[in-house]
Every structure is written in structure tokens, then in C-alpha cells.
Amino acid sequence: MKQVAQNYKSGDLAVLEVPEPSCRPGGILVRSVHSLISTGTELMKVGEARLSLVGKAKARPDQVRKVLTSAAQQGPTAAYRKVMGQLDRWTPLGYSLAGVVVAVGEGAEEFAVGDVVACAGNEFALHAEVNWVPVNLAVAVPHGVAPEHAAFATVGAIAMQGVRRGEMALGETACVIGLGLVGQLMVRLLVASGVRVLGVDPVPERCRLAEKAGARATAGPDEAAGIAGPHGADVIFLAAGGHSNDPLRLAVDLARDRGRLVDVGKTRLDLPWNECYEKELEVRFSRSYGPGRYDDRYELDGIDYPAGYVRWTERRNIECFLDLIAAESLDLTPLVDGIHPISGAAEVYEALRTGELTGVGHLFSYPPATAPVAPATETLPAARPETAAPTVPAGPPVRRPPHAGRPGGPVRLGVIGAGAYAGSMLLPHLAADPAVALGTVATTRSLTAASARERFGFERAVTEAEEVLADESLDAVLIATRHHSHARLVCRALEAGKAVFVEKPLALDEHQLEEIVATVARTGNDRLMVGFNRRFAPLMVELRERFGEHGPLSLRYLVNAGPLAADSWYRDAGREGSRFVGEGGHFLDVLALWTGALPTRVHAVGHDQDVQATITYADGSLASLAYTTGGTPRAPKELLDVSGAGRNARLDNFAGTTLWTPRGKVARRSRLGQDKGQRAELAAFAAAVRDDAPMPIPLESLVATTRATIAVATSLSTREQVLL
Structure with missing residues (x-):
């Protein structure tokens, strides 16, 4: 199928041939009829991708901070590789479409094949011929609503959520600054609500369009000083974008005493303190389509908010917008400036960027299906997107002898x-x-x-x-x-x-x-x-070899894991397990490498995020593992100390090692930056498969390490030691 994508590193934009998605539980498969180009958000993203690396850094200082933190802990080489990997890949565009349901996953039976739906989400409602969409991001389109109008529904929900944040009453005055796509939709929604509407935009054609939709008066920014009358507007909606602070200053000037400012677009907000204080202005933000946005439990798991507690979720906002179109309270026909075939998407974006194409409402159209999409047979619980497992149909086990390898060949x-x-x-x-x-x-x-x-x-x-x-x-x-x-x-x-x-x-x-x-x-x-890669790290291998034979060891492993990001999927412990169970095996495998023995007993204290574990091994070795999250991620992540047989060894975050023996001290540093062994572990695995040799880590050790990792979590919950 065809999909529009952009390489964020090079800025190249293309229509690619990609495989069709499968229909997973908790959602529906939708064949697109029309998708809407967001002339604000998408063109901003397209413009950022064309910037140099320095320009991208200036545009996204939040990402620069993450890179600096990663470099401090993992080294510049690893940080650079990670950044380039994120930049040099195709990223999708689009988040608002209308289409036809072609397959229904388990848990989405409220829809049926053939239903016309409006879909939302910058991960799901993409400029692509077929999309998988979670149930809470899809809404049935009422009879009589044209698909090209239904494709506006997601952007309409953004405008509607902004209007709701204004909490306006009949007869009040609203001023919309920025009459692009979202601003035009806000004008129409406010007029339908019985509000007196004003508009400000530097483009005269957009001002005329807003007046035809019911705005009482419009003006350019330089002529807007008296547009709100002697008292000012009750609510100012900032639907403008860009890096200038001028829209905000104009909003403060136009607001009445104790008025409200609602930020809907992505614009600069350097509040002039004196003016805001003197008017006692209230500043509010409108977050995307409405409540539920950015909540994985709502968007991905399909868990709705009760209407008695959250009346207007993002899905109910979309439904309301479509109902207004069906009732002819909103006329979107004047906003449709062009419908373009998806095959010419790159040229359309370029024409919009250069100004060759004008207007606020441009859509893509899609060719009709050439063959039906097979319905889903998946019966497993809904899987999260991104790196979640693709569909694996249930079935009887396929019994085959273990692979014999292909000696000599790749x-x-x-x-x-x-x-x-x-x-x-x-x-x-x-x-x-x-x-x-x-x-x-x-x-x-x-x-x-x-x-x-x-x-x-x-x-x-x-x-x-x-x-x-x-x-x-x-x-x-x-x-x-x-x-x-x-x-x-x-x-x-x-x-x-x-x-x-x-x-x-x-x-x-x-x-x-x-x-x-x-x-x-x-x-x-x-x-x-x-993938216990640390045992293959060059510094680890070299230090272990130089340490030599030994009896029982005393080991201390300090892991400065750092705080968990607010959007990390590790927080979904019910599905993905605890953070320690997910990562702790790395460190227990290193301890197993050094002792050469199986763990026999585990005792842990703390909680899921901060763990102090003691592990006893069959040869008498004793290990202490401290897994902490309260430190700064700018500090080194891992420090291993080993004592025994008259020697001491230290591994310092895979950047350096020190070995103390009766003959003295030997220190080594990595010349090529931090290397945690991924290349070496993959090469060892490939060699074992190719030559039909034993696996690089014995199965007994893999199972024992995994069992010990799970035992740490068990000990934390029971507050008792666990015998293995």
C-alpha cells in the first residue's frame, strides 16, 4: 500500500510502498477515503526536517537535553549512534481521516465491516491507504456527512476542546487570533454557540473567510487595536503558531479586565507580567483533542472515562463535531480548498510550503480497494504499538528438530x-x-x-x-x-x-x-x-581473563538506573512487568559470569524502583546488587567491584577497568568509547548458528539468571528470601 513519510534527517518526503497493517484486537482496520493535511502542525514538522542538525537542535531543545544526558552516561559514540538512528528513518505524517472499515478486531465489535468512520491519532490516522485504529480513536460517521467533511473531525475536535476551555456564555465576545485551519473551525463553533466572534489574521483572505462564517469583525494584527471595543474581549483564543511573541502581546491588549487567554496553537508565550497583572488575566492551555489524549489506557486499551466524571473526552468531541455537521450547524464546504491524489503528496507539500497552493483545507484522496482485506483471526489481548509483537495466530505447535545450521554459509x-x-x-x-x-x-x-x-x-x-x-x-x-x-x-x-x-x-x-x-x-x-550483552563487552572480557582463577568471590554491583520517564512503557507493570524484571537480568548475568556458579538464594528489600538484593551462589560467592533510581542520569550508570583470591577488580561503566594484585595495580581505558558488547554477542550467536556450535551462554545459565531476576521481585513482595 502507499503511505506518506518523511526522513527527519534529510528532510526527504516521499510516498512509499509499505506492507498493509494487520488487524489487531482492540481496534479496526480502515481503508482511507480522505485524509486531511494539517497545514499548521504538519507543515511545521516538514519545515523542521529540512533544517540542519544545528537548526533541528535549536527547534527541539528538549531533545538536546536528552542527548546530553545520554552522552554523559553512555558516552558520545553511543549517544551519536542513538540520535542518528532516530533521525535517519521514515516517520509518518497525518492524524485526521475518514474511511471505511474493512476488518474488525476482538473488542471492537461496535463497528462492522463497511462502516464509514472518522479516525484520529498521529500514530494511527495516517496518510496511508490502510490504517489500524484503536476503538477509542474511531467514530462512526452520521448518515449524510460527506467523507471529505468527516476527514476534518480530528482537527475539529482540537478546535472544540479549545472552545470548551474558554467556558464561554451566550452573548460573550471571543477573539480568535490566527485564522488558519484550527482558527476557522473555532470561529464556526463559537458562532454556533451563540458567541459574538472576532478574528485577527495577517492574511486578508482568511479574514474574509471567517466573516462569511459569521465573525462580526476581523482585522490584520496592525489594525486590530480597537476591534474588541472599549471593554475588550471576554476570551482570547490563541490559534496562531510561530516563534514571535506578537500574538500573545496582542491577546493581552485585546482582553478585557479579568479576561481569559486560551492557548490552542504552538506559539511563543513570554507573558508581559505588568499588563497581565494589571488586568488579572487567566491563562489556560488546550491539550489537543481533549481528555484521553496521551493516556495509553484510554487510547490503546480502550478504557473510557465515565461521562459523569469526564463529559467530553476526545472521542466524544469528535462525535459532537460530526453531529454538528450532520445537523448542518457547521458548513465545511468553504474550507475545502483542494483534494489531491495520495500519489502526488510530495508535490502537494512542496506547493503548500512555497505558497503555490493557498487556503487552509487540503485533503488527500485514495484509490478504491483492489482486493478485500482479510478479517482478523487474532484472539490475544490487545498489543501496544511501536515494538509490540505483530500478530501471531494461535495454533498447534509445529514440532521440528532443532536447526542443524549451515556450516560455512551466512x-x-x-x-x-x-x-x-x-x-x-x-x-x-x-x-x-x-x-x-x-x-x-x-x-x-x-x-x-x-x-x-x-x-x-x-x-x-x-x-x-x-x-x-x-x-x-x-x-x-x-x-x-x-x-x-x-x-x-x-x-x-x-x-x-x-x-x-x-x-x-x-x-x-x-x-x-x-x-x-x-x-x-x-x-x-x-x-x-x-541478549545479555554485557558479558561480551571487551573491557569485561579482558578484566575477567586477567583476574584469573578464583575461589568464592564477594561482588558489589551498583546500578544508577536514574528516574523513569513519564511516558515510559515500563510504567505499565501489569503488562510489561516491573522495571527490575525487565532490566535486572543484565546485571545478574554479569554476576553469573564472574562466579561461574548458579544462584541458590535471593533476598531483596526496597520497592519496585529501588532494589537492594543479596544473591548467594553455589560456590559460596556472595553478591550485592543495588539498583537505584533516585540519582541523576548524568552520573555513570554501572560500577562493579569484585574481591577474592587476593585480588580486586573494578569495572567503571564500561569505560575503564582497574585490577589490583599483589604485584600492583593495572588500569585500562577504552579508546573507542563505551562498548557494552552488542556487536560481540550478535557475532557469537551468528557463529554458533552457522557452525552448529553450542550457544554462547548455556541454557542452564539463562534459565537460572531469569529465575533469579523473577525471585528478586518475589522477595520484594513477600519480604522473605527465596530459595532457587
Whole structure:
């Protein structure tokens, strides 16, 4: 199918051929009829992508701060690789469309195939021929509403939420500053509400358009001084964008004493304190489509807010906007300035950027379907987007002997999941390794799959994990999806006879771990590797070798994990497991490497975010692991101290090591920056598959480390030690 995308690094904009998405539970598959170009938000994004790296940094100082923090903890090389990986990929455009339902997932039965719907979301309602849309971001279009008008519904909800934040009464005066697309819609909504409406915009044509919609008076910014009369406007709506503070200063001038300012657009807000104080102005912000926006439980899990507590959610705002169109209270015909075929999207954006195309309302049209989309057969719980596991149909296990390898030839690898970590830390190494041939990549998002195919040289891109697992030409599968899907996909891949590399964690609980162990026993396929990369880090390998043979050790591992981001999916512990279960296996695997023994007992205190764990090993070694989140992420993340056999060793955040022996002290520093071993672990896995050699980490150790990681969480909850 066709989809509009832009490379944020180069600024290139293109219409790509990408695989159609699958229909997952909790949503519907929609074939687009029309999608609306947001001439404000999208053109701003397109413009940012054309900037130099310095220009991009100035435009997004919040991202620069994240990069500096990452560089301080991980080193400049790793930070640069991560940034380039995020920039040099195709990103989608669009967030408002109307289309026809072609498949219904479990939990979305309120819709039926053939329904006309309006859809929202910058991750779902994209400029693409087919989109998967969660149930709370789709609304049935009332009879009689044209699809080209229904495509305005998401932007209409933005305007409606801004109007609601104004809390205006009949007869009050509103002034809308900025008469672009959102501003024009706000004028129409305010007029329909019985409010006296004024408008300000530097473009005369937009002022005339607002007057035809019912605005009492309009003016350019330089002529607007007296437009609000002697008392001023009750509410000023800032629907302008840009870096100038002039719209705000004009808003303060036009507001009445104790009036309200509502910011709807992305504009500069340097409040003039004296003027705001003297008028005692109230400043409010309007957040996108309404309550529910940016809440994954609402948008992705389909959990609605009760109307008695939250009357107007983003979905109910969209419904209300469509109802107003159906009742002919809103006339959008004057706003439709052009309908363009999706195949010419790049030229349309360029014409809008240069001003060759004018007006505020431009839409894309899509060709009719050439073949029906198959309905979903998925019966699993709804999966989160991005790196969530693509659809894996349920079915009987496929019993095959373990793969015998292809001695001497490249390993044909399939990949499930190609999100941020895989795209920056795994796939670049695999693409550069002549011993690996990248076959098929599967992700839930069409554009992510297409980007991975183009960037890393995969032969094929799909949105179904089953297509990777069923491909008999593949020797091995790499799984880099969200944590909740790891155990299920590992079992399916082992049953399919593949060698398996899965990112940590192997499992989230004992039940999942036992399922994997049982699958290995049932199939005889033990070709399993977990992404415990730290044991392969060059400094770690060299320090361990120099330390030499030993008896029982005393180990202290300090992990400065830092605070969790507010939008991190680790916060969804009910689905993805705790943060420690997700990451703790890395550190317990390092301890297992040093002791060379299995853990026998775990005792942990603290809570899910801050953990102090003591681990006893079969050889008498004793390890202390401190996993802390209260420090600054600017400090080094990991510090390991090892004592025993008359020697001491220290690993300092994979940047340096020190070894103390009776003969003296030897310190080493990494010359090439921090290296946590991803390249080496992938090469070791590929070599083991190619040569039919043992896996780089014994299965017994993988299971024991995973069991110990889960035991830490158990000990935290029971406040008792756990015997392994």
C-alpha cells in the first residue's frame, strides 16, 4: 500500500510502498477515503526536517537535553549512534481521516465491516491507504456527512476542546487570533454557540473567510487595536503558531479586565507580567483533542472515562463535531480548498510550503480497494504499538528438530520488532556482518517495517510475526518486541525449529519461564540465546581473563538506573512487568559470569524502583546488587567491584577497568568509547548458528539468571528470601 513519510534527517518526503497493517484486537482496520493535511502542525514538522542538525537542535531543545544526558552516561559514540538512528528513518505524517472499515478486531465489535468512520491519532490516522485504529480513536460517521467533511473531525475536535476551555456564555465576545485551519473551525463553533466572534489574521483572505462564517469583525494584527471595543474581549483564543511573541502581546491588549487567554496553537508565550497583572488575566492551555489524549489506557486499551466524571473526552468531541455537521450547524464546504491524489503528496507539500497552493483545507484522496482485506483471526489481548509483537495466530505447535545450521554459509536471520533499541544497537551490527543475511523483518507498524527494510537491507518487510516464523528459509529469529510478548514468541520460534535470539527479559514470571523450559523439552530445540550483552563487552572480557582463577568471590554491583520517564512503557507493570524484571537480568548475568556458579538464594528489600538484593551462589560467592533510581542520569550508570583470591577488580561503566594484585595495580581505558558488547554477542550467536556450535551462554545459565531476576521481585513482595 502507499503511505506518506518523511526522513527527519534529510528532510526527504516521499510516498512509499509499505506492507498493509494487520488487524489487531482492540481496534479496526480502515481503508482511507480522505485524509486531511494539517497545514499548521504538519507543515511545521516538514519545515523542521529540512533544517540542519544545528537548526533541528535549536527547534527541539528538549531533545538536546536528552542527548546530553545520554552522552554523559553512555558516552558520545553511543549517544551519536542513538540520535542518528532516530533521525535517519521514515516517520509518518497525518492524524485526521475518514474511511471505511474493512476488518474488525476482538473488542471492537461496535463497528462492522463497511462502516464509514472518522479516525484520529498521529500514530494511527495516517496518510496511508490502510490504517489500524484503536476503538477509542474511531467514530462512526452520521448518515449524510460527506467523507471529505468527516476527514476534518480530528482537527475539529482540537478546535472544540479549545472552545470548551474558554467556558464561554451566550452573548460573550471571543477573539480568535490566527485564522488558519484550527482558527476557522473555532470561529464556526463559537458562532454556533451563540458567541459574538472576532478574528485577527495577517492574511486578508482568511479574514474574509471567517466573516462569511459569521465573525462580526476581523482585522490584520496592525489594525486590530480597537476591534474588541472599549471593554475588550471576554476570551482570547490563541490559534496562531510561530516563534514571535506578537500574538500573545496582542491577546493581552485585546482582553478585557479579568479576561481569559486560551492557548490552542504552538506559539511563543513570554507573558508581559505588568499588563497581565494589571488586568488579572487567566491563562489556560488546550491539550489537543481533549481528555484521553496521551493516556495509553484510554487510547490503546480502550478504557473510557465515565461521562459523569469526564463529559467530553476526545472521542466524544469528535462525535459532537460530526453531529454538528450532520445537523448542518457547521458548513465545511468553504474550507475545502483542494483534494489531491495520495500519489502526488510530495508535490502537494512542496506547493503548500512555497505558497503555490493557498487556503487552509487540503485533503488527500485514495484509490478504491483492489482486493478485500482479510478479517482478523487474532484472539490475544490487545498489543501496544511501536515494538509490540505483530500478530501471531494461535495454533498447534509445529514440532521440528532443532536447526542443524549451515556450516560455512551466512546465517539467514528473520527479525520480529525493529524499534528504537533494535534500530540503534542491534540491526546496524547485523547489517554490517557478512556472516548474516537479513531475510524478513516484521513489525506492527507498516512504516517501521519499510524503514528497517530500506535502512538495513532486509529482503522483505511484513506486519505479521507468523510470516517470519513460518519462513523455512530462515535459520534463526531475533525477537526485539515489548517484554510481554517475549515468552510467547520464543516458544513459537522454538516450535518452528529456529535458533532464537531474544532481547531480555526471557520471561516476566515463573509461569512463562516454565512454558519455555517445557517447549525446549518437548521440541528438543535448545538453540536459545538471550541478549545479555554485557558479558561480551571487551573491557569485561579482558578484566575477567586477567583476574584469573578464583575461589568464592564477594561482588558489589551498583546500578544508577536514574528516574523513569513519564511516558515510559515500563510504567505499565501489569503488562510489561516491573522495571527490575525487565532490566535486572543484565546485571545478574554479569554476576553469573564472574562466579561461574548458579544462584541458590535471593533476598531483596526496597520497592519496585529501588532494589537492594543479596544473591548467594553455589560456590559460596556472595553478591550485592543495588539498583537505584533516585540519582541523576548524568552520573555513570554501572560500577562493579569484585574481591577474592587476593585480588580486586573494578569495572567503571564500561569505560575503564582497574585490577589490583599483589604485584600492583593495572588500569585500562577504552579508546573507542563505551562498548557494552552488542556487536560481540550478535557475532557469537551468528557463529554458533552457522557452525552448529553450542550457544554462547548455556541454557542452564539463562534459565537460572531469569529465575533469579523473577525471585528478586518475589522477595520484594513477600519480604522473605527465596530459595532457587
